[in-house]
Amino acid sequence: MQLPEDQIRAGHIPADLYRQIPPGTDLRKVVIVQEAPRSYKGPIVLTLVIIAGSVAVLLVIAFVVQAIATAALAVLSATCGLSYTINRTGKGKGSSRRTARRTPARSLPVRPKSHYRK
Numbered sequence: 334m335q336l337p338e339d340q341i342r343a344g345h346i347p348a349d350l351y352r353q354i355p356p357g358t359d360l361r362k363v364v365i366v367q368e369a370p371r372s373y374k375g376p377i378v379l380t381l382v383i384i385a386g387s388v389a390v391l392l393v394i395a396f397v398v399q400a401i402a403t404a405a406l407a408v409l410s411a412t413c414g415l416s417y418t419i420n421r422t423g424k425g426k427g428s429s430r431r432t433a434r435r436t437p438a439r440s441l442p443v444r445p446k447s448h449y450r451k
Contacts, residue, residue, distance in 0.1 A: 338367070 346360065354363060410416050 346354075346363065346365070350365065354360070
């Protein structure tokens, strides 16, 4: 029994607590109350809720910005004749550009000068 908690569990009163008890007190009626260990459940849950809320707010902002940009582009294309196209070829996983085997470049045949018109 080295720790004060072990002494209290065994029913003994540690010396530092014994000095704090007023004289004439019946030690059989003394109750020692210990503080409960700190729980980290609340701060962890609060942190997770804050992170999830931040992600949700950022997603909503991104969606609203996209909707505003789409609406602005539609208005500009209807009034000013402005258009915008997106080309998404060759970016996929199974793209023929990536999987195709490269063939060596062929040299062009050399034509004599007499072949060209003067």
